[in-house]
Amino acid sequence: MEIPACVAFQRLPLLPNKTQTKDPKHWNSIIKHHTKLKNDTGILTTYTHMESLGICPDNSTLPLVLKACARLNAVESGKKIHSHIQNTKLIEDVRVRTALVDFYCKCGFFEEALHVFGEMSERDVVLWNAMISGYVGRGHHEEAIGLFMKMGRENLRPSSGTMVALLLACGELLELRMGKEVHGYCLRNGLFEADPRVITALIGFYLRFDVRVSRLVFDMMDSRSIVSWNAMIRGYFDVGDCSEALKLFMQMLVDGVTFDSVTMLVAIQVCAEFGSLKLGMQIHQMAIKLEFNNDLFVANALLRMYSENGSLEFSRELFESITTRDIAMWNSMISVYIGFGCYEEALSLFIRIRTECIREDEITIAIMLSVCEQLADGLRMGKAYMPM
């Protein structure tokens, strides 16, 4: 028995040599290193280590630690950091405060976020943006717009980040007028040139009302980011215009635009809807070539695409070939079996979930209850398997 190399290396902590252990600079650089590798657990472990040695991160690494806490939903760790720096100079740093506001919002603690936000006397645009987009991120769109209004009263000029958050809120609330005003403001202040994300947000905003307007914005863009391509293709897909979505995808290929896993995902979904098995298989080939097939979102979409195009066999083959399946993948395969009327297979897959000790979710339960309806002794089985 041997630990696989990849695991061993991932787990290997970057141990400083004895002379460096108390040097904060060294520890801060380790955190930055983990940040580059997007290793959130590494960041948190390093921080815990520092804490035990009585070393405090500086104002440039503390935000990184808080960000990791938010992504890992490590609420207690984040709160502990907050209380640790409560009476230090760090809490007066606007960057640290912004990171705290962001952390609290992302974890859903708005009272705490508002508290940290409100205490600060000299608030700049980024701090406001963190609070505003914090609201937007959790669906509190009215509050976001209200805060934006307040911001105007403090004579702060909104930045492109403010506009992105605002466009998202306006889209969700179907505030066409206000969104158009934002559009105008961005034009007058050159915010489109300043940041491509503003245009992408604008495309997303108009998608709520009329794809054709989004397309006009898209066509006028000087340089289209991959995200804007994806948004536009998805926009056509969402209104059911699969052929236009495919056309745009083809144009991407012809123009030689480098696409990503989101593009693959949407293209596969379009194929599933459009009923094009041949094209779907070609995209599958492309995904394998470009190594997007290991992406769980892409694999899941492929699995569904095959089943929707009538090929249970291809779905099953794909499912069994995947080594790292997540619960969504299991759920999809069970649904596929149900769709083909293979209730026994669906049930045996569910039993595999149980025996392989995979954590099922509420979707698994909902799907399985529908299987129980179909089986002769379903009621008994449903009661036996379901958590009470």
Next chain:
DNA sequence: GTAGGGTTAG
């Protein structure tokens, strides 16, 4: 010049 916030997704 840089940091703290913001766009697409099963």
